[in-house]
Amino acid sequence: MSDEIVLKTEDLTKHYGGVHALEAADFELKNGEHVAIMGDNGAGKSTFVRQITGVEQRTRGRIWLYGEEVNFAGPLDAREAGIETVFQTLALADDLDVPDNLFLGREMTKWNWLGPFRMLDYKGMRDATVAGLERTAVKIPNIRNTIRNMSGGQRQCVAIARTATFHSRLTIMDEPTAALGVQETAQVENIVRQLKEAGEPLILISHNMRQVMDLVDRIIVFRRGRIVANLGRDETDGQDVVAYITGAKTGAEYEGAA
Amino acid sequence: MSDTSHGTGGLAFDKSKRAWPNEVNIFIALVLIVLIFEALGQLLPYMKGQSMLFDFNSRRDGTILNMARIKIIILQVSIIGIIALGVTQVIITGGIDLSSGSIVGATAMISMSFAQTELVNGNPNPKAIFGPWAMDLPILVPIAVGLGCGLIAGSINGLLIAYTRIPPFIATLGMMVSARGVAKWWSRGNPISFPTDEYAAISNGNLVDGLTFGVFSESWIVTQVFDGQNPAIYFLLLAVLFHFIMKYTVYGKHTYAIGSNEDAARMSGINVAWQKVMVYAIAGMLAGFAAILLTSRNVTAQAGMGFVYELDAIAMAVIGGVSLAGGRGSIIGTVLGAMIFGVIISGFTYLKLDAFYQEMVKGGIIVAAVVLDQWRQRRAALRS
Numbered sequence: 164m165s166d167e168i169v170l171k172t173e174d175l176t177k178h179y180g181g182v183h184a185l186e187a188a189d190f191e192l193k194n195g196e197h198v199a200i201m202g203d204n205g206a207g208k209s210t211f212v213r214q215i216t217g218v219e220q221r222t223r224g225r226i227w228l229y230g231e232e233v234n235f236a237g238p239l240d241a242r243e244a245g246i247e248t249v250f251q252t253l254a255l256a257d258d259l260d261v262p263d264n265l266f267l268g269r270e271m272t273k274w275n276w277l278g279p280f281r282m283l284d285y286k287g288m289r290d291a292t293v294a295g296l297e298r299t300a301v302k303i304p305n306i307r308n309t310i311r312n313m314s315g316g317q318r319q320c321v322a323i324a325r326t327a328t329f330h331s332r333l334t335i336m337d338e339p340t341a342a343l344g345v346q347e348t349a350q351v352e353n354i355v356r357q358l359k360e361a362g363e364p365l366i367l368i369s370h371n372m373r374q375v376m377d378l379v380d381r382i383i384v385f386r387r388g389r390i391v392a393n394l395g396r397d398e399t400d401g402q403d404v405v406a407y408i409t410g411a412k413t414g415a416e417y418e419g420a421a
Numbered sequence: 422m423s424d425t426s427h428g429t430g431g432l433a434f435d436k437s438k439r440a441w442p443n444e445v446n447i448f449i450a451l452v453l454i455v456l457i458f459e460a461l462g463q464l465l466p467y468m469k470g471q472s473m474l475f476d477f478n479s480r481r482d483g484t485i486l487n488m489a490r491i492k493i494i495i496l497q498v499s500i501i502g503i504i505a506l507g508v509t510q511v512i513i514t515g516g517i518d519l520s521s522g523s524i525v526g527a528t529a530m531i532s533m534s535f536a537q538t539e540l541v542n543g544n545p546n547p548k549a550i551f552g553p554w555a556m557d558l559p560i561l562v563p564i565a566v567g568l569g570c571g572l573i574a575g576s577i578n579g580l581l582i583a584y585t586r587i588p589p590f591i592a593t594l595g596m597m598v599s600a601r602g603v604a605k606w607w608s609r610g611n612p613i614s615f616p617t618d619e620y621a622a623i624s625n626g627n628l629v630d631g632l633t634f635g636v637f638s639e640s641w642i643v644t645q646v647f648d649g650q651n652p653a654i655y656f657l658l659l660a661v662l663f664h665f666i667m668k669y670t671v672y673g674k675h676t677y678a679i680g681s682n683e684d685a686a687r688m689s690g691i692n693v694a695w696q697k698v699m700v701y702a703i704a705g706m707l708a709g710f711a712a713i714l715l716t717s718r719n720v721t722a723q724a725g726m727g728f729v730y731e732l733d734a735i736a737m738a739v740i741g742g743v744s745l746a747g748g749r750g751s752i753i754g755t756v757l758g759a760m761i762f763g764v765i766i767s768g769f770t771y772l773k774l775d776a777f778y779q780e781m782v783k784g785g786i787i788v789a790a791v792v793l794d795q796w797r798q799r800r801a802a803l804r805s
Contacts (some may be wrong), residue, residue: 218688237690238687238688238689238690239689239690240690242690248688250688254682254684254685254688254689255682255685256677256678256681256682256685256686256748257681257682257748258677258680258681258748258749259674259677259678259681263674263678267674267678267685267686267689267691268686268689268690268691269689269690270671270674272671277670279670279671279672279699280666280670280671280672281670281671282669282670283669283670283671283674285669
């Protein structure tokens with residue numbers, strides 16, 4: 164595993180009016196590393212992700228991706244730079260099928276001189292979808308089925324399969340199993356393990372302690388908009404993490420932060 | 422990886438479902454409605470066994486079909502059908518367009534005032550709106566003016582909806598009232614008449630004959646099928662064009678994506694605002710084109726033209742399976758919905774029943790179409 168830094172943020176801050184949703188977050192992710200972000204509701208986890216992925220514009224702070232400073236104007240910029248996000252709200256178009264969703268906003272096209280009326284390359288997108296699904300070992304019986312007709316697990320898999328299809332450089336999953344049943348959760352976790360084996364860096368936001376302990380290398384805890392702990396999985400346990408989440412404990416290096 | 426096979430049980434069902442698109446259901450409904458009218462025609466004693474769509478006694482058209490009636494069925498819905506093609510796209514984005522009827526009215530007045538002829542039977546045009554400079558202009562001028570008016574009105578709708586984020590219902594309601602005002606103000610309520618022959622020929626000339634340079638002038642297809650049916654031909658050509666655009670282009674895909682999940686579309690980097698502007702602008706332009714056809718066909722323009730066309734257009738789309746929630750529906754569905762409209766109107770005429778019965782039944786069919794669609798959706802959701 165190389166020690167290359169995939170993602171680094173410094174003083175990343177987001178205020179919504181008077182609400183300090185995210186305050187001075189310094190964060191680092193190494194190549195091949197899987198990091199979990201935990202914290203109570205409203206602790207700033209999703210806000211943190213939205214700044215990195217360009218969905219919102221940060222109040223201040225700097226972000227580096229693979230050593231290069233980035234300023235994303237929108238989510239498409241972030242995706243083009245190689246950040247794939249599986250959002251908490253699934254961000255899938257229910258009435259479209261799997262290839263349509265994977266390529267939404269970046270369709271393979273031909274006859275590009277037609278501008279907005281350029282032709283979709285359906286065959287190219289289907290082939291790339293099948294290849295991407297094979298790489299993540301995601302099994303979806305019929306990729307031409309619309310998302311509406313799929314189970315929750317399958318939907319989540321579609322969202323995750325985007326990662327593999329586009330050779331992303333960083334995957335972010337925002338509560339990927341929050342709405343799933345036991346079997347479907349296992350299915351998604353298998354894909355996460357697959358990504359780990361493939362050496363793909365990942366940020367996982369989750370409330371599920373067992374899942375976090377099972378899957379990641381490192382746990383970052385947010386509380387009231389600030390990072391309060393940075394824990395190696397092997398140096399901690401569920402009780403310990405909960406103590407950080409609830410505010411019973413604060414990491415030594417973050418004393419005075421919250 | 423033992424668990425990833427989960428869900429394969431749905432395979433057979435998924436495939437069979439794809440083979441049964443909603444359009445087939447709508448087509449079956451269309452056939453059923455035709456059959457009901459045919460059956461009533463046979464059963465009602467005063468009909469003396471006349472058939473609606475068949476004409477067994479006369480073979481002069483070279484077919485046993487009653488071509489005259491079939492042509493009328495398509496013709497009478499084609500102008501509103503053209504509007505419905507645009508409305509379909511708007512509804513697929515999850516919006517609604519209440520302004521198309523009024524855009525027809527305003528565009529009718531404005532484009533007609535650039536299509537007038539200077540001399541009527543040797544006398545100056547009694548309905549002249551402008552001076553001689555606007556008389557006997559090349560045919561492209563009123564067409565461009567008409568399409569431009571529709572485009573501008575539609576763009577205003579789109580810009581309001583996309584950038585002020587007011588609900589489409591309100592934005593297009595405003596346009597509906599204002600555009601009707603423009604229609605009445607343009608000539609202070611006076612009708613505008615006496616267009617150039619070329620302008621009148623847009624709807625009334627023989628389009629197929631013109632396009633084929635008279636090669637088939639004497640043939641059955643020109644004299645029997647397409648004679649005087651220009652709005653129907655434009656409708657079907659535009660339907661094919663927009664079917665293609667909605668299904669095979671980025672524009673179509675993004676339109677469906679916005680109606681399906683606007684947030685997802687935005688997060689995917691689709692320029693949602695601009696896409697909406699385009700959709701409403703195209704809907705406006707189609708309403709403008711409908712106005713050109715309508716004024717050309719009637720060789721006059723009146724401020725009340727297109728009154729409540731928007732509701733008929735919405736009804737055609739809804740009967741054709743376009744979901745008001747957005748994301749679902751198709752141009753083929755809307756064309757079939759328009760045909761159902763046409764069959765009902767013609768069917769009541771054929772049964773010699775008054776027009777108010779038509780309206781009662783039309784209303785019922787609109788509601789029934791949505792009820793059936795929701796029932797079908799629920800069943801599909803339960804099975805998956």
